[in-house]
Every structure is written in C-alpha cells, then in structure tokens.
Ligand SMILES: [Zn+2]
C-alpha cells in the first residue's frame with residue numbers, strides 16, 4: 001500500500017532530523033561508506049567470450065576510487081560501474097602478469113584524455129616506474145601531438161609510480177591505511193596481496209597466490225576477503241585441448257589456490273565475507289556457483305559470494 005501524505009511527511013521529517021547527527025565532511029556531505037566493486041573476475045590474460053572481464057577490483061573509500069589491478073578492459077568496466085576514469089586517484093598492481101597490468105598504461109592515458117586534473121599514485125612491485133615510463137614512450141607520437149595541437153598538459157606529471165619492494169605499509173591517508181603481504185605465485189617473486197583498512201571496513205585482495213597461510217594472518221578479521229580460485233576439474237578439461245598441457249598444469253597448481261585452500265584461508269582469517277574472484281578457468285560457463293563454492297564451504301562457514309563482473313559487495 002502506498003504511504004499516505006501524512007506518513008510521507010513524517011518519514012521525511014525523521015530522515016531530515018537523523019541527518020543532523022551524521023558525521024559531516026567538506027561542505028556538509030555525509031562521509032560515504034566503503035564499497036567494493038568487482039570490475040573483472042576472470043583469471044588469465046585471454047580475452048574470452050564468457051562475459052567475465054580480466055581482473056580488476058575497485059574499492060570506493062569516501063567516494064575516492066582505489067583500483068586494484070588493471071586487466072584488459074578496466075577503463076570500460078570502470079565506466080560500466082558508473083565511475084569516471086579521470087576520478088581514479090590510486091592504482092595498486094598486485095604483480096606484473098599481464099592480466100593484472102595490461103591496461104595500466106591505457107587507464108592512465110584514458111584518464112589524461114578525459115581531462116584528469118589530480119595526480120594518480122600508482123603502487124606495485126619493482127617495474128612500476130618502467131611500466132609507466134615505457135607506456136608514455138610507446139604513445140609518444142600521439143601524446144606529443146596532442147600537447148602541441150590541443151594544448152594539453154604533459155601526462156607524465158600526472159602520474160607518480162611507487163615501487164613496493166617489501167611487504168608492510170604501502171601508503172596511508174586520512175581515509176585508509178594500505179598494506180601489502182607477499183604471497184606465493186611462482187615463478188614471480190614479487191606478488192602482493194593488499195589490505196585496505198578504512199574507518200568503517202577492512203578489505204583484502206589476495207592477488208594471485210597458491211595456498212598461503214601467511215595470507216590468513218594478513219587478512220585476520222577482515223570484513224571482506226576477495227580471493228582468487230581455481231577449479232581443478234575445469235582446468236583438466238581445458239588442458240586436454242592444449243599442446244603445452246603438462247607445463248601449464250604445473251604452473252597452475254604451483255601458483256593458484258583450489259576452493260578447499262581458499263576455504264581454509266577464510267576460516268583461519270575469520271573474515272566476515274569471502275568473495276571468490278579471478279576464476280580459473282574463467283571462460284567455462286558450465287561451472288556452476290555451487291561447484292565454485294562447494295570446496296570452500298567444507299572449511300568456511302561464513303558468507304561466501306561467488307563473484308560476477310560489476311557486483312558490489
Ligand atoms: Zn592472474
């Protein structure tokens with residue numbers, strides 16, 4: 001039944017009254033709660049037809065976008081999530097596999113061309129400086145042309161790359177403290193998980209990792225753990241079709257986590273919500289949510305979310 005006018009007026013008055021007690025920042029705007037949006041949930045660099053985009057996760061803290069990983073298609077996914085590309089202020093790369101950094105440069109470019117005014121701080125393993133510098137070199141002709149022809153600012157000055165060479169505190173500001181944990185992703189040595197401790201919520205992104213008990217310690221009592229996952233029967237089916245099956249199987253088993261392992265990490269860490277993402281294989285639509293989460297639930301009794309692109313947690 002629709003509310004009567006009297007009920008509506010009373011509710012509106014109550015809402016207005018309650019707002020006076022909310023914490024306020026800036027020009028009287030209420031501080032926004034921390035949101036997590038999965039931009040791309042498919043593990044691996046292949047651009048497939050599954051409907052899942054390559055890895056990227058957005059964390060909105062007090063309305064500021066923090067981006068973790070830039071798989072192919074990140075700019076488009078940001079727009080689909082309703083976030084202006086040029087509003088991204090912080091980028092974190094977990095490791096330098098291309099499904100995590102291929103669109104780092106294009107993201108910077110797209111922000112610049114869309115009228116970015118604030119600086120982007122980009123954090124990631126050794127190589128971040130080179131990644132940014134060499135991308136601008138790769139696009140030199142276009143950038144130089146537009147600076148002269150369109151009077152644009154030099155995009156180099158809009159990016160500061162920071163190399164994370166060891167685990168621990170990565171950055172901190174008034175809204176969040178970000179720290180890194182070294183995870184297990186051979187043969188890559190510098191592969192990080194990131195933890196965002198905001199005032200209202202703590203969120204951990206596993207990056208790519210094999211089962212790593214140190215990650216459980218790092219994610220202790222987090223509100224949200226976004227963890228990668230690999231489904232063994234799914235990759236066996238995939239490997240049967242490939243000539244380099246043996247090598248690829250060895251890499252996958254040493255570098256990624258099966259659902260049972262993910263469940264153990266979530267249980268040890270006592271996280272409130274576990275979100276599965278970075279699905280391997282990410283293109284096999286025949287694998288059901290139940291199959292992805294069955295092994296997890298053997299060990300973890302908390303809330304399990306089987307991630308999808310653009311899902312908000
Ligand atoms: Zn990956």
Ligand SMILES: [Zn+2]
Nearest residue numbers: 095097185208
């Ligand atoms: Zn990787």
